[in-house]
Amino acid sequence: MSLLSFFNRRTSAPVARERLQILLAHERGIVGGKPDLVAQLREEILAVVRRHVMVEQDNVQVKMNRDSDISTLEIEIEIPAPVPARA
Amino acid sequence: MAKVLVVTSGKGGVGKTTSSAALGAALAHGGDKVVVIDFDVGLRNLDLVMGAERRVVFDLINVVQGDAKLNQALIRDKRLENLSLLPASQTRDKDALTEEGVAKVLNELREKFDWIICDSPAGIERGATMAMRHADVAVVVTNPEVSSVRDSDRIIGLLDSKTEKAEKGDRIEKHLLLTRYDPARAERGEMLKVDDVLEILSIPLIGIIPESEEVLKASNMGSPVTLNNPASAPGRAYFDAARRLKGETVELTIPTDKKGLFGKLFGRRAA
Numbered sequence A: 001m002s003l004l005s006f007f008n009r010r011t012s013a014p015v016a017r018e019r020l021q022i023l024l025a026h027e028r029g030i031v032g033g034k035p036d037l038v039a040q041l042r043e044e045i046l047a048v049v050r051r052h053v054m055v056e057q058d059n060v061q062v063k064m065n066r067d068s069d070i071s072t073l074e075i076e077i078e079i080p081a082p083v084p085a086r087a
Numbered sequence B: 001m002a003k004v005l006v007v008t009s010g011k012g013g014v015g016k017t018t019s020s021a022a023l024g025a026a027l028a029h030g031g032d033k034v035v036v037i038d039f040d041v042g043l044r045n046l047d048l049v050m051g052a053e054r055r056v057v058f059d060l061i062n063v064v065q066g067d068a069k070l071n072q073a074l075i076r077d078k079r080l081e082n083l084s085l086l087p088a089s090q091t092r093d094k095d096a097l098t099e100e101g102v103a104k105v106l107n108e109l110r111e112k113f114d115w116i117i118c119d120s121p122a123g124i125e126r127g128a129t130m131a132m133r134h135a136d137v138a139v140v141v142t143n144p145e146v147s148s149v150r151d152s153d154r155i156i157g158l159l160d161s162k163t164e165k166a167e168k169g170d171r172i173e174k175h176l177l178l179t180r181y182d183p184a185r186a187e188r189g190e191m192l193k194v195d196d197v198l199e200i201l202s203i204p205l206i207g208i209i210p211e212s213e214e215v216l217k218a219s220n221m222g223s224p225v226t227l228n229n230p231a232s233a234p235g236r237a238y239f240d241a242a243r244r245l246k247g248e249t250v251e252l253t254i255p256t257d258k259k260g261l262f263g264k265l266f267g268r269r270a271a
Helices: A003-007 A013-027 A037-052 B016-029 B060-064 B099-112 B126-133 B146-159 B183-187 B194-201 B213-221 B233-245 B261-266
Strands: A060-065 A072-077 B003-008 B034-038 B083-086 B115-119 B137-142 B173-181 B205-210
Touching: A013 B213, A037 A060, A037 A072, B003 B016, B003 B126, B003 B146, B016 B034, B016 B083, B016 B115, B016 B137, B016 B173, B016 B213, B016 B233, B034 B099, B060 B099, B099 B115, B099 B126, B115 B126, B126 B146, B137 B146, B137 B194, B146 B173, B146 B194, B173 B194, B173 B233, B194 B205, B205 B233, B213 B233
Parallel strands: B003 B115, B003 B137, B034 B083, B034 B115, B137 B173, B173 B205
Antiparallel strands: A060 A072
16 A cells, blocks of 8 residues: 555545445335335325325426435425316 | 447346446546436346435336336436436336336437436346347447356347347347456466457457456445546546447557566566
C-alpha cells in the first residue's frame, strides 16, 4: 500500500457492508415487520383513495427510499377536478 | 432507431450484470437514452450494482402484468439523467414473464430510448430466453475459462435459433465481450488467450475487460465501473466497447502484462 493511499483510506467495503445490511433488513422483513410492507401500504392507500375519487393509474407516482433509520414512501395522486354540477 | 441489446452468457458469475451496468452507463454518458432491464426474476441484482436498491417500487413483472405503468416502474439514475433501470421482481416467479407481455414492454421502451439493454439471468431457462427473444444485438460475455467458453457456445446456438430474428431468417448481430482477462496469466500459458477463445467461438470481439479490483470496488459503491472510475482499465475498456457497439471504429489492443522486465523477475505472484 502506498503512503498516499494509507492516508486516504476511503475504502469501498464498508459502503458495501452498510448497503447490504439495509437492503437485507428490508428483504427479510426485519424493518417494518413484513417483507413487502411498503408494497402493501401502497396498495391499501390507493384503495382508500379510490373509494372516494376516480384515480387514473397514470396519475399516480410512487417513490420510495429505504434507509437504515427511516424509510420514506411518497405517493403523489392527481385527483381530477370535480365535474361541475348541471343546472 | 432503438436497439434491443441482450447481455448473455449461459454461465453465471462471468460479469453479465457488471457489463450491462457499465455499458449502459457508458452509452448514456455519450448522450444516448438508455434503459437497462433486469431479467433475473427472483434473484435481481442489477439494482444493487447500479445503486438503486433502495428506490425500487415496481418491477418488470408488475409492468408485464399491467399492475403498473412503465413510467411508474422506471428508475432514473441519479448520476445520469438519460439512464434508467427497470428492475426484476424479487418475489415473483419467472413464469410470470410472458412472451407477449415482454414484447409489449419492449415496444413501449423502443419509443422512448435509443438502447434497451436486457441483462439476462444465467442458464438457458425462461428468464434467459425471454431476455434474448426480441434482441437485435447480443453481447456474449465470456471468461477465458473452459466452462464459460462452452456455455457461450451453447448460448450462441440459442441466439441463432430461438430469437425472433433468427426465426424470421434474419441474422442477429453477435459480439464477444471477454471479461476477467488476466494478461499475466495468459502470457504464462495459464489462461486461454484471446485468439484461442475467438477461434473457438468465431464471433467478432467487441472488447476485452481486464481482471481488475476496480470492478469489485464499483459494485461495492453501487456505481457502474464506467462511472465510478472511468479512467481505470476496465472503465476505459467498457467505454471503447460501447463506442464499437455504436459502430465506431476503435482500435482494440490485447492487454499485456504491464510489468516490465524488473517486475517479471521480481514480482512473481503466487499462483
